[in-house]
Amino acid sequence: METNSDQDFRDRPNNIDASGQRKWIRAKQPKGKWYLRRNIVGYLLLIFLIVAPFLKIDGHPFMLLDILNRKFYLFGLMVFAEDTYILALVMAVTVISIVLFTVVFGRVWCGWACPQTLFLELVYRKIEFLFDGNGRKGKNKKESVASTGVRRLAKQVVFIVVSIFFTNVFLMWFTGPAQLWKIMTEPISDHLVGFLIMIALSMFYYWIYSYFREQVCTLFCPYGRMQGVLLDSNSISVIYDFKRGEPRNSKVSEGGDCINCLQCISVCPTGIDIRNGSQLECIHCAACIDECNLVMKKINKPYNLIRYDSYRGVESGKRSFLNARSIAYTAVLVVLMVILAFTAGRRSTIDVTMWRAQGTLYQQLDSETISNIYQIMFLNKGNEPLELTLRLLDCPSGELTIAGGKVILPPDGKVKEALIVKMKKSSLTGKVTDFKIGLYSGDQLKETITSNFLAP
Numbered sequence: 001m002e003t004n005s006d007q008d009f010r011d012r013p014n015n016i017d018a019s020g021q022r023k024w025i026r027a028k029q030p031k032g033k034w035y036l037r038r039n040i041v042g043y044l045l046l047i048f049l050i051v052a053p054f055l056k057i058d059g060h061p062f063m064l065l066d067i068l069n070r071k072f073y074l075f076g077l078m079v080f081a082e083d084t085y086i087l088a089l090v091m092a093v094t095v096i097s098i099v100l101f102t103v104v105f106g107r108v109w110c111g112w113a114c115p116q117t118l119f120l121e122l123v124y125r126k127i128e129f130l131f132d133g134n135g136r137k138g139k140n141k142k143e144s145v146a147s148t149g150v151r152r153l154a155k156q157v158v159f160i161v162v163s164i165f166f167t168n169v170f171l172m173w174f175t176g177p178a179q180l181w182k183i184m185t186e187p188i189s190d191h192l193v194g195f196l197i198m199i200a201l202s203m204f205y206y207w208i209y210s211y212f213r214e215q216v217c218t219l220f221c222p223y224g225r226m227q228g229v230l231l232d233s234n235s236i237s238v239i240y241d242f243k244r245g246e247p248r249n250s251k252v253s254e255g256g257d258c259i260n261c262l263q264c265i266s267v268c269p270t271g272i273d274i275r276n277g278s279q280l281e282c283i284h285c286a287a288c289i290d291e292c293n294l295v296m297k298k299i300n301k302p303y304n305l306i307r308y309d310s311y312r313g314v315e316s317g318k319r320s321f322l323n324a325r326s327i328a329y330t331a332v333l334v335v336l337m338v339i340l341a342f343t344a345g346r347r348s349t350i351d352v353t354m355w356r357a358q359g360t361l362y363q364q365l366d367s368e369t370i371s372n373i374y375q376i377m378f379l380n381k382g383n384e385p386l387e388l389t390l391r392l393l394d395c396p397s398g399e400l401t402i403a404g405g406k407v408i409l410p411p412d413g414k415v416k417e418a419l420i421v422k423m424k425k426s427s428l429t430g431k432v433t434d435f436k437i438g439l440y441s442g443d444q445l446k447e448t449i450t451s452n453f454l455a456p
């Protein structure tokens, strides 16, 4: 088994040789409790990815990122591009969560939930095991050249079909299943742009998982590069117990517990040697934990020479999964999420924007009355239609006119109207007078808008 020398890992990733050429990683299939757990979590997430666009709540999508119409359904909650504070809060909570979670639990995300890992390890790698056999061993050494060619071609065909399938799943998150089905069943010429996007994405997807593979993590992923600043000696990560393992010795009865069998490297999807310590290529998939435990079982040594632990835990010999810091950070995360849920739950179902009609200031109707013209946009974020009337508040001498007298808003709908406000000079406080408009559904005040009125 070829690995970088003890110090080479500092100079280049293990999937690149000294001349800069790519070294193909053919990881062996791990066996053990962590692999089983990761499969369960990963397949549940993949099922969610496929099923979520089909789910509905009250007739509305459970998940839909409708960028063209600038509205998003997140876990059944309708969020419009106009809900800037909710979107900003979601982004802030996401960034803070990633940072806090990484500081405490390391790169659990990478190994257990990142789409790149899920697709590569749980979909494409499994297809590879099926066609090529397990890892570096290959399927059949006596196989003829012709049947090797057929086998490899068949594998690539399956890769292409799977890539097209997942590209369509991905697109369904943006179009919804009904629209995607319409696009698929109507003539290609009616949706040429959409068809070309689907083909380009499928090719890109196929290229990533058939050729580029783990290099996404080792060369490009910015998250991997942030580990150097996010992790410290208390962070939980997949770690080799150097106190127990060293000095390595292939003789079981001599040296530390590590027998230098290199099995931990053989299952590693990024081809690294975890015994070299924390490395940005490590995606914390725990495959090396399982494989080393199998070795420990065979040589009758205690399990978990490689395990989830912190550097401090290994040094002190006390495992420290839950400590004051991890509990405090988790509490902050929970509080942030509660704030987000509370804010999202309490947001108004009506959004109103009002602005002065372009190119107008005021109109003098007679010696006593002045009018201003506005544009007003209503957005119904609820699932029910709304009938709204508008009333001027705290201004008995004023008058408000809107086309049709009332506003009828369909569910998820937008309506734009012209609005004329008339006021008597006697009720104005100067050249600019602030006023309020109440939005009523029946007699219930739903929203108040504040604007200003211009006069000579």
Ligand code: SF4
Pocket (backbone or CB within 6 Å): 240, 245, 257, 258, 259, 260, 261, 262, 263, 264, 265, 275, 291, 292, 295, 305, 306
């Ligand atoms: S699998 Fe365990 S015993 Fe074998 S080289 Fe890796 S750490 Fe050492």
Ligand code: SF4
Pocket (backbone or CB within 6 Å): 238, 264, 267, 268, 269, 270, 271, 272, 273, 274, 281, 282, 283, 284, 285, 286, 287, 288, 289
């Ligand atoms: S070192 Fe272990 S945990 Fe890290 S990527 Fe390799 S197999 Fe996974």
